[in-house]
Amino acid sequence: xxxxxxxxxxxLIYVFVVCGGFLLYRINIVYxxxxxxxxxxxxxxxxxxxxxxxxxxxxxxxLLYDWSKWDDLYEYMENSNEDFVKSxxxxxxxxxxxxxxIFFFNDKNQLNTGIEEEKNGIRTYDFSSLEFGLQDVFxxxxxxxxxxxxCKFQYADKVDQLALLCVSTIQDSNEEKPKNGYLAxxxxxxxxxxxxxxxxxxxxxxxxxxxxxxxxxxxMLNLNKLSSxxxxxxxxxxxxxxxxxxxxxxxxxxxxxxxxxxxSIMVLILLLIPMVMIFIISKFFLNPLADMSxxxxxxxxxxxxxxxxxxxxxxxxxVFSRALKELMVHVESExxxxxxxxxxxxxxxxxxxxxFDEGVSDLxxxxxxxxxxxxxxxxxxxxxxxxxxxxxxxxxxxxxKAVALALKAGCRRPSDQLYRYGGEEFAITIALEKAEDxxxxxxxxxxxxxxxxxxxxxxxxxxxxxxxxxACLIAKPGDWMKDYSYKTxxxxxxxxxxxxxxxGRNNYTLHVLTVDGADLVDKNTDLSCASISDLTSSKNSxxxxxxxxxx
Numbered sequence: 001x002x003x004x005x006x007x008x009x010x011x012l013i014y015v016f017v018v019c020g021g022f023l024l025y026r027i028n029i030v031y032x033x034x035x036x037x038x039x040x041x042x043x044x045x046x047x048x049x050x051x052x053x054x055x056x057x058x059x060x061x062x063l064l065y066d067w068s069k070w071d072d073l074y075e076y077m078e079n080s081n082e083d084f085v086k087s088x089x090x091x092x093x094x095x096x097x098x099x100x101x102i103f104f105f106n107d108k109n110q111l112n113t114g115i116e117e118e119k120n121g122i123r124t125y126d127f128s129s130l131e132f133g134l135q136d137v138f139x140x141x142x143x144x145x146x147x148x149x150x151c152k153f154q155y156a157d158k159v160d161q162l163a164l165l166c167v168s169t170i171q172d173s174n175e176e177k178p179k180n181g182y183l184a185x186x187x188x189x190x191x192x193x194x195x196x197x198x199x200x201x202x203x204x205x206x207x208x209x210x211x212x213x214x215x216x217x218x219x220m221l222n223l224n225k226l227s228s229x230x231x232x233x234x235x236x237x238x239x240x241x242x243x244x245x246x247x248x249x250x251x252x253x254x255x256x257x258x259x260x261x262x263x264s265i266m267v268l269i270l271l272l273i274p275m276v277m278i279f280i281i282s283k284f285f286l287n288p289l290a291d292m293s294x295x296x297x298x299x300x301x302x303x304x305x306x307x308x309x310x311x312x313x314x315x316x317x318x319v320f321s322r323a324l325k326e327l328m329v330h331v332e333s334e335x336x337x338x339x340x341x342x343x344x345x346x347x348x349x350x351x352x353x354x355x356f357d358e359g360v361s362d363l364x365x366x367x368x369x370x371x372x373x374x375x376x377x378x379x380x381x382x383x384x385x386x387x388x389x390x391x392x393x394x395x396x397x398x399x400x401k402a403v404a405l406a407l408k409a410g411c412r413r414p415s416d417q418l419y420r421y422g423g424e425e426f427a428i429t430i431a432l433e434k435a436e437d438x439x440x441x442x443x444x445x446x447x448x449x450x451x452x453x454x455x456x457x458x459x460x461x462x463x464x465x466x467x468x469x470x471a472c473l474i475a476k477p478g479d480w481m482k483d484y485s486y487k488t489x490x491x492x493x494x495x496x497x498x499x500x501x502x503x504g505r506n507n508y509t510l511h512v513l514t515v516d517g518a519d520l521v522d523k524n525t526d527l528s529c530a531s532i533s534d535l536t537s538s539k540n541s542x543x544x545x546x547x548x549x550x551x
Contacts, residue, residue, distance in 0.1 A: 007278070007281055007282075007286065008278055011274035011277060011278060012274065014274060015270070015271060015274050018270055019267055019270045019271060022263075022266065022267065022270065023259075023263075023267065026258075026259070026263050027258060027259075031256060031258055034256040035226055035256055038226060038254070038255065038256060039223055039224075039226050042223055042226070042230070042248075042250070043221060043222070043223050045198060045199070045200040045248065046200075046217060046220055046221055046223070046230065046232075046248065047221050048197070048198035048199075048200065049194065049198050049200055049202060049217070049246060049248070050217045050218060050221065050234075052194045052197060052198055053153075053189070053194070053234060056164060056187075056189055057151050057164060057166070060151065060164055060166050060185055060187050061149045061151060061166055061168075063097065063185065064149055064166045064167075064168045064183060064184075064185045065149055065168055067168075067183055067185075068149075068168040068169060068170050068171065068183040069170075069171055069172070069173050069175065070173065071172055071173050072084055072088075073104075073170055073183065074170055074171060074172045074173075074177070074180060076104075077104065077106070077112070077170050077180045077181040078180055080112075085113060089102065089113070089115050093115075094115065094117050095117075097185075098187060099117075099185055099186060099187050100116065100117040100163070100186050100187060100188050101114065101115065101116040101117065101184070101185070101186030102114065102115050102183075102184070102185060102186075103115075103138075103183070103184040103185075103186070104170075104181060104182075104183060104184075105138075105167075105181055105182040105183075105184065106180075106181045106182075107179060107180055107181050107182075109138070109143055109182070111138075112181065114184075116186070137152060137154050137165055138184070141165075141167060142240075143167060143182060144167060144168060144169055144182075145169070146169065146179070148168070148169070149166055149167070149168040150166070150167050150168075151164060151165065151166040151167075151236070152164075152165050152166075152236050152243055153165075153189070153234060153236070153243035153244050154243070154244075155204060155205065155206050155243070155244040157205070157206055161188060162188070162189040162191055162204055162244065163186055163187065163188050163189065164186070164187050164188075164189055165184060165185070165186050166184065166185050167182050167183070167184045168182065168183050168184075169181075169182060169183075170182060170183050191204055200248060201248065201249055201250070202246050202247060202248040202249070203246070203247045203249070204244055204245070204246055205244065205245050205247065206244060206245065207233060207242050207243075207244065207245050208245065214231070214232065214233040214242055214245060215232050215233070216232060216233055216234070216235040216242070217232040217233065217234055217235075217246060218235065219232075220232045226255060228249065228250045228251070228252045228254075228255055229247065229248070229249050229250070230247070230248045231245060231246070231247045231248075232245065232246055232248075233245050233246070234246065342354060343355040343358075345420040347397055347400060347401065347420075348400055348401050348404035348420050349401075349404070350404050350408060350418050350419060350420055350426075351417065351418065351419045351420070352419065352420055353419065353420070353421060353422055355419060356419035356421060356427050359417055359419070359429065360376065360427075360429060360486045360489070360490070361486055363429055363431075363486070364481060364485070364486035364489070367431075367474065367477040367481065368477045368478050368479055368481055370431065370477065371477060372431045372432060372433065372477070373431070373432040373433075373434065373435040373437075373438070373473065373474060373475045373476070373477070374429065374430065374431050374432065374473075374474050374477060375429070375430050375432060375438050375441065375471050375472065375473045375474070376427070376428075376429055376471065376472045376486075376489045376490065376492075376493050377427065377428040377429075377430070377441075377442065377445070377469055377470070377471045377493065377508075378421060378425060378426070378427050378428075378469065378470050378471075378490075378493045378494055378496075378497050379407065379425065379426045379427075379428065379445065379449075379467045379468070379469045379497075380424060380425045380426075380467060380468050380469075380497055380501070381399070381400075381403055381424040381425075381465060381466075381467055382456075382459060382461065382465070382466045382467060382468055382501075382505045382506055383456070383458065383459045383460065383461075383505075384396065384399075384423075384424040386456075386458035386459065387399060387456055387458060387459070387465070389458070390457060390458040391457075391458075399454055399456075399465060400420075400424065402452055402454050402465075403424075403426070403449055403452070403454070403465065403467070404418070404420065404426065406448040406449050406451070406452050407426055407428065407445060407448065407449065409448055410428075410441075410444050410445045410448045411428070411430070413431075415430075415431050416428070416429070416430045416431075417429045427490075427493075428445070435473065435475035435476075438471065438473050438510060439510075442469060442471060442508045442510070443508075445467070445469065446466070446467060446469065446506070446507075446508065449465065449466060449467045450464065450466060452464070452465065461504070461505055461506055462506065466505065466506040467506070468497060468500040468501050468505045468506060468507060468508070469496075469497065469500060469507075469508035469509075470493045470494060470495065470496025470497030470498065470499065470500055470508065470509050470510075470511075471493055471496055471508060471509070471510045471511070472489040472490075472492035472493040472496065472510075472511050472512075472513050473510055473511070473512045473513070474489070474512075474513050475512055475514075476514070478515075480514075480515040483515075484513070488513065489513060492511045492513055493511075495511070496508075496509040496510060496511050497509070
């Protein structure tokens with residue numbers, strides 16, 4: 001079977017499986033879920049609208065019921081005491097109670113006293129002068145009996161205003177005496193406020209004459225069919241009528257479609273991908289891969305005159321893969337071996353200067369994240385030139401190996417690294433648990449070398465090999481290290497090494513690098529108690545003062 005045919009077959013299967021599966025998933029799962037979510041959103045909008053009008057009605061009913069059961073009001077309806085009107089129907093009563101009308105009716109449904117809000121103030125009206133068609137509403141109103149409260153919404157098309165009218169029987173506070181009249185409250189409903197609270201876009205209007213079968217908003221709360229427009233009525237249970245209609249609209253673009261624009265684009269992309277893949281894979285992969293397979297196979301057989309053919313099969317892909325894998329394994333092993341050799345000092349077997357540059361650079365970069373103190377140490381064998389001059393370079397090489405082993409033994413953890421820095425100098429990098437451990441670490445390296453008791457007959461300070469050390473401590477690594485290079489720490493350690501040599505050798509000198517620079521630290525300084533800014537016995541800014549000191 002040809003590789004190209006195999007790939008084309010796979011891609012065609014991909015088209016049927018992926019595109020078909022995508023469409024089925026869209027039609028059977030995604031689309032119904034979207035419809036359900038939007039339908040639920042519409043239901044919540046309708047429920048919020050219905051609840052808002054119900055709250056308005058209930059609030060006014062409670063206020064009205066409280067007023068209608070005053071003993072003073074009951075007595076006024078009995079005796080027509082004008083003191084009650086003067087003390088209660090004051091100018092501010094409507095604004096205080098958010099009303100636009102208060103009306104007293106006798107038990108024969110005749111207007112006794114009423115006040116209604118007008119632009120020029122508040123005044124008393126007779127029944128025929130009531131605004132917004134309220135006289136018609138009262139004429140058709142189903143007056144309550146006993147202690148009931150009846151309400152009715154009235155929408156005025158001319159002024160685009162919705163008013164709520166509630167009527168209650170006037171009785172004594174104990175509701176023991178018979179009613180002697182009716183109390184009516186009128187309140188204007190702020191439709192824009194309800195829109196803001198519910199977040200729904202709706203319009204209020206009178207009941208259309210051609211809509212005799214208008215559905216109540218309460219019955220619309222459990223929608224089962226999605227639409228961009230819902231028209232329903234607000235039913236008046238006490239009157240047995242519809243008070244007004246509500247039309248809720250949604251943008252048609254907000255309604256889902258079975259196959260929307262994004263789905264169409266996605267299907268088109270899924271169809272184009274295989275064709276593009278066939279072209280690209282054939283041109284840039286399949287044909288060259290087959291040609292290279294034959295070419296590599298011919299080369300392995302020793303035919304150097306072979307040219308690249310223009311056809312191939314799956315078996316050639318396998319041959320090419322095996323040959324390439326073998327070649328890669330061979331090249332990788334050679335590379336690792338060469339890299340290992342390039343990073344290892346041939347004499348001592350420890351890492352060399354090249355490995356030091358890479359390792360310290362990585363340590364410098366990662367130290368701020370680790371947040372552990374780090375120290376860079378440069379150790380130098382004391383009077384090593386005298387050793388070579390007196391015993392010869394072969395003995396000197398043996399001594400270097402012994403010192404390297406001793407220093408290596410002092411590196412306790414895997415993160416501790418030892419490098420041959422050059423000649424008789426070694427470099428050590430260590431991540432400390434706490435800064436005050438640096439003295440123990442420095443001393444331990446000197447003890448490891450001293451414990452060798454490697455003879456050094458030409459040393460003027462001791463009959464055995466010793467080392468001098470200089471170190472740079474970064475006690476608190478942080479982002480400030482970006483302002484420096486690891487070479488700064490090397491330079492500081494080298495400066496400290498020369499100070500150790502000046503002070504008699506077989507000792508160590510420590511500098512601390514902080515954001516403010518480098519400070520010399522006395523061996524008796526308590527690093528656990530002193531802050532980094534306090535670790536200063538002398539300030540050193542000249543790191544290039546490397547006077548000639550004999551090895």
